[in-house]
Amino acid sequence: MSDTETMLEEFGRRAAALGVRVDRVPDSAAAASTVQGTATDARVTRLVVSGEVRRRAPGLIQSIEASLDVETATDPAAVRDAPLALTLAHTAYAETGSVLLAEPDLPDRAVGMLSGTLVVVLPTGGLRAGLEDAVAGLRAIASQPGGGYATLMTGPSRTADIERVLTVGVQGPGKVVVVFVDHLL
Amino acid sequence: MTAPSPHDVLRGRQPDVDGIPPDHDGTEHGWPERPFRERYDEALGDERLARNLTAFQQSWRGNRGDAIESIDFGDLRDRLRASKTATIADLETHIATFQAAAERAGARVHHAASAADANRIIRELAELHDVDLIAKSKSMVSEEIELNHDFREHGIDVVETDLGEWIVQVMGQRPSHLVMPAIHLGRQQIGAVLTERLGRDVSREDIAEQVRVVRDEIREVFFTAGMGITGANALVAETGTVMMCTNEGNGRLTSSVPRIHVVIAGIEKLVPSFEDAVMQLRLLGRSATAQTLTSYTTFITGPTPGHEMHIVLVDNGRRQMAALPEFREALNCIRCGACSNVCPPYREVGGHVFGHIYTGAIGLVVTPFLNGLDAVAGPQSLCVSCNACATVCPVGIPLPRQILDVRKMVVRKKGLHPAKRVAFGVLSRPAAFALASRVGAKAQLPLTRGGTFVRTQLPVLNRQTRWRSLPAVARRPLRDRIRVGETQPPLRPVVPNGAAGRTVALFPGCITDRMYPEQGQAVNDVLRHLGVRVVLPVGLNCCGLPANNSGDEPNARRMARQTIRALERTRADHIVSGSASCVAMIAQDYVHLFREDPVWLPRAERLAARVTDFTSFLATVAELPAGSLAVPVPGSIVPDGRVTYHDSCQGLNALGLAAEPRRLLADVMGLRIDELAESTLCCGFGGSFSFEYPDVAERLMNRKLDDAESTGARVIVTDNQGCIMHLRGGADAGRRPLRVVHIAELLAERMRLLGAARSVE
Ligand code: SF4
Numbered sequence: 019m020s021d022t023e024t025m026l027e028e029f030g031r032r033a034a035a036l037g038v039r040v041d042r043v044p045d046s047a048a049a050a051s052t053v054q055g056t057a058t059d060a061r062v063t064r065l066v067v068s069g070e071v072r073r074r075a076p077g078l079i080q081s082i083e084a085s086l087d088v089e090t091a092t093d094p095a096a097v098r099d100a101p102l103a104l105t106l107a108h109t110a111y112a113e114t115g116s117v118l119l120a121e122p123d124l125p126d127r128a129v130g131m132l133s134g135t136l137v138v139v140l141p142t143g144g145l146r147a148g149l150e151d152a153v154a155g156l157r158a159i160a161s162q163p164g165g166g167y168a169t170l171m172t173g174p175s176r177t178a179d180i181e182r183v184l185t186v187g188v189q190g191p192g193k194v195v196v197v198f199v200d201h202l203l
Numbered sequence: 204m205t206a207p208s209p210h211d212v213l214r215g216r217q218p219d220v221d222g223i224p225p226d227h228d229g230t231e232h233g234w235p236e237r238p239f240r241e242r243y244d245e246a247l248g249d250e251r252l253a254r255n256l257t258a259f260q261q262s263w264r265g266n267r268g269d270a271i272e273s274i275d276f277g278d279l280r281d282r283l284r285a286s287k288t289a290t291i292a293d294l295e296t297h298i299a300t301f302q303a304a305a306e307r308a309g310a311r312v313h314h315a316a317s318a319a320d321a322n323r324i325i326r327e328l329a330e331l332h333d334v335d336l337i338a339k340s341k342s343m344v345s346e347e348i349e350l351n352h353d354f355r356e357h358g359i360d361v362v363e364t365d366l367g368e369w370i371v372q373v374m375g376q377r378p379s380h381l382v383m384p385a386i387h388l389g390r391q392q393i394g395a396v397l398t399e400r401l402g403r404d405v406s407r408e409d410i411a412e413q414v415r416v417v418r419d420e421i422r423e424v425f426f427t428a429g430m431g432i433t434g435a436n437a438l439v440a441e442t443g444t445v446m447m448c449t450n451e452g453n454g455r456l457t458s459s460v461p462r463i464h465v466v467i468a469g470i471e472k473l474v475p476s477f478e479d480a481v482m483q484l485r486l487l488g489r490s491a492t493a494q495t496l497t498s499y500t501t502f503i504t505g506p507t508p509g510h511e512m513h514i515v516l517v518d519n520g521r522r523q524m525a526a527l528p529e530f531r532e533a534l535n536c537i538r539c540g541a542c543s544n545v546c547p548p549y550r551e552v553g554g555h556v557f558g559h560i561y562t563g564a565i566g567l568v569v570t571p572f573l574n575g576l577d578a579v580a581g582p583q584s585l586c587v588s589c590n591a592c593a594t595v596c597p598v599g600i601p602l603p604r605q606i607l608d609v610r611k612m613v614v615r616k617k618g619l620h621p622a623k624r625v626a627f628g629v630l631s632r633p634a635a636f637a638l639a640s641r642v643g644a645k646a647q648l649p650l651t652r653g654g655t656f657v658r659t660q661l662p663v664l665n666r667q668t669r670w671r672s673l674p675a676v677a678r679r680p681l682r683d684r685i686r687v688g689e690t691q692p693p694l695r696p697v698v699p700n701g702a703a704g705r706t707v708a709l710f711p712g713c714i715t716d717r718m719y720p721e722q723g724q725a726v727n728d729v730l731r732h733l734g735v736r737v738v739l740p741v742g743l744n745c746c747g748l749p750a751n752n753s754g755d756e757p758n759a760r761r762m763a764r765q766t767i768r769a770l771e772r773t774r775a776d777h778i779v780s781g782s783a784s785c786v787a788m789i790a791q792d793y794v795h796l797f798r799e800d801p802v803w804l805p806r807a808e809r810l811a812a813r814v815t816d817f818t819s820f821l822a823t824v825a826e827l828p829a830g831s832l833a834v835p836v837p838g839s840i841v842p843d844g845r846v847t848y849h850d851s852c853q854g855l856n857a858l859g860l861a862a863e864p865r866r867l868l869a870d871v872m873g874l875r876i877d878e879l880a881e882s883t884l885c886c887g888f889g890g891s892f893s894f895e896y897p898d899v900a901e902r903l904m905n906r907k908l909d910d911a912e913s914t915g916a917r918v919i920v921t922d923n924q925g926c927i928m929h930l931r932g933g934a935d936a937g938r939r940p941l942r943v944v945h946i947a948e949l950l951a952e953r954m955r956l957l958g959a960a961r962s963v964e
């Protein structure tokens with residue numbers, strides 16, 4: 019197995035244990051199908067996207083727009099309790115099944131914070147092995163002029179505050195889908 | 204009835220719902236706290252509390268065990284400890300680096316010397332921006348400074364947005380655990396409170412529904428609050444970044460949606476770099492909730508565009524701690540809560556009793572500095588010195604030792620209990636102790652009728668003794684059975700071993716000497732049958748452990764000096780004790796007792812290097828061959844060849860013995876070990892603890908005896924006389940079909956048999 023395959027396998031195992039669905043697809047068209055499939059499962063036709071994913075993966079957004087009403091996040095109130103949202107991850111880490119979301123702008127951040135189901139896409143090349151590999155990225159994000167806001171997201175929002183019984187979906191997304199795209203356009 | 208707003212919910216009075224113990228004195232904010240004894244009695248009366256906490260501790264242990272399998276816990280712990288220690292040693296430099304970087308990124312850094320300062324700084328910010336509603340995510344520092352209460356008095360509402368925190372806030376309580384604030388509550392209580400507070404029916408059974416209801420109540424606050432307050436799990440100096448770990452997602456919303464974001468953090472949260480932050484992450488989630496990472500690990504550098512970010516760095520006693528070598532390491536704490544999750548008394552009474560605002564072991568240590576010594580005077584006395592917390596702490600804080608240092612502070616301020624003053628006065632004077640023992644041995648006869656237990660109940664000690672029989676004082680102590688100061692010649696070794704030809708000085712310990720001389724005799728005989736010369740040194744007395752554990756430093760030192768003097772005279776190759784507690788005291792605690800004494804410290808250090816416990820001596824020096832004692836013994840203590848092993852706290856947690864005794868039992872003696880369900884849990888003795896807190900001691904003891912009975916084995920083996928005294932007493936009073944023996948007694952019966960066979964040959 020190649021390094022990527024090994025990392026994908028570990029990421030998939032870790033993320034699945036947290037209830038995250040993980041897909042690997044060859045291109046943006048296939049990624050669009052995954053998003054559409056998720057929308058069908060959730061019985062929704064509206065998709066809120068971050069400005070970042072629209073800028074960085076216009077091809078993907080275009081493919082999705084063929085079947086869903088795509089809305090770009092403008093402020094948190096508009097995103098509040100959106101059933102389905104899409105964002106772009108900076109990198110992902112096999113060791114923990116985490117994706118790193120770099121979200122300096124509030125509307126983009128709101129997409130990952132306030133939606134019910136969150137689909138996260140990223141290029142397959144953005145998958146790294148261990149958390150020490152996150153250090154350089156975190157340092158770079160934090161060193162930008164004006165600082166930054168980054169989150170290592172590891173599974174859905176959850177609580178076990180009442181009698182240690184696990185309940186997913188508190189203030190953050192209750193469902194997370196991660197899609198690795200070999201050629202993300 | 205219209206549904207109340209979040210403001211109304213929080214302004215509500217103490218719920219008056221059946222089954223919910225009120226947790227405060229009836230004032231609206233709930234503080235000052237009720238007396239410790241009152242809280243203690245109430246917690247003991249709440250059966251559900253201990254049941255919940257027991258289930259929590261049991262599942263946490265298993266899950267944490269699985270979670271740390273993917274890391275080298277010991278190595279990571281040592282590295283994180285070293286990194287945190289170095290950071291605290293140069294704290295002001297790291298604070299300055301952090302401040303410069305955070306301000307470059309657009310945040311403002313404030314310094315709060317005290318709790319009042321911190322509250323004032325944040326309140327002035329709120330007033331400046333006309334804020335009357337604040338969303339807050341979990342922050343123990345905000346609890347420490349009683350921010351909610353302070354703000355309420357100034358007409359500003361603070362709403363907790365973490366689910367568990369919100370529930371305890373609504374109930375007018377404090378979190379009872381650093382990580383699981385509502386762990387003391389059950390779903391029925393929560394459902395009842397929600398129904399009452401929200402004015403509509405909320406399920407008392409369906410936790411998912413309760414979560415949904417609370418989540419919806421909180422959700423609106425993010426959008427209406429003018430300020431969001433969060434804590435920090437680390438402050439990364441190199442970039443001025445705040446690291447925050449949450450699971451629910453409320454921390455991200457609190458730090459993002461309101462226009463003013465205030466971070467409140469203790470100055471000890473500084474880490475130099477992202478490398479250090481990642482190292483902390485690898486241990487924090489695993490230690491806290493057995494997760495590899497929490498759902499959200501957020502790194503915030505500077506404000507959200509168009510917003511303000513303020514970082515309040517709180518001292519409030521931390522610099523004072525940093526200046527004290529005894530307590531400095533407590534600043535390494537990463538607030539994972541693991542120390543509560545293994546603590547036996549915490550399990551029985553919960554965090555509202557075992558701690559103050561910070562709960563569990565670390566709470567007992569930091570509270571004197573953060574909230575005053577009085578706040579912890581009662582709770583600290585509940586620590587049974589079992590050392591379990593130290594084994595799981597991901598930064599290796601010497602918590603049990605620090606708790607004893609707090610206890611010594613309490614004793615210095617409030618004095619020692621009169622009964623202890625008398626007892627340690629006698630114990631520390633060898634002639635008086637010897638006289639008391641001999642008088643006791645005679646005076647007890649009407650109560651013991653020549654047996655090994657004092658079974659008669661004394662009304663005055665009913666609570667202390669109704670559930671256990673006390674041991675009789677031996678008519679002939681060990682010192683009358685073995686000639687003191689005379690080296691006994693070795694016997695012909697009954698098995699090939701590495702100890703033959705050595706000389707051992709025996710330190711029996713005072714319980715063995717006076718109560719269980721047959722166990723000291725067993726150790727003596729085992730050593731001699733290995734071909735070892737054994738001497739019982741002149742001048743032995745108590746090692747001082749009971750006084751040390753009670754915070755009586757002067758008498759502990761006095762007994763330590765007696766022991767050092769007596770033992771350093773012997774030229775034996777090894778000093779061996781059959782009491783794991785005495786060995787932990789001599790080899791570990793003496794050095795701390797004499798840390799500032801240039802004369803006695805080197806003597807304590809030299810002695811520490813020579814002392815070893817009986818089990819370790821057999822494992823590392825004698826190295827008995829497998830099967831060498833697997834012989835049938837007529838009339839054996841273990842007729843069916845089955846035993847269970849009780850790990851004494853000092854043996855397991857202080858001396859690190861786990862495999863060694865099991866190897867002796869199973870491999871060397873060929874016995875079958877039926878393991879106890881929670882073999883690492885304290886039996887509840889703890890010396891004077893079992894007299895001060897008999898209810899907790901009884902519960903822990905019965906749990907241990909129940910577990911032992913359910914193994915099917917009828918013999919409990921251990922290596923510590925305190926546990927033997929406690930468990931034997933409980934087994935006798937409860938008429939349980941259990942025998943409790945020292946491991947030396949099993950070895951001795953085999954060696955005596957082999958020795959006798961040899962002499963016939
Ligand atoms: S030593 Fe034992 S009783 Fe004391 S705080 Fe630690 S775990 Fe609890």
Ligand code: SF4
Nearest residue numbers: 536537539540542596
């Ligand atoms: S003292 Fe150690 S175990 Fe306890 S909360 Fe702090 S880091 Fe965790």
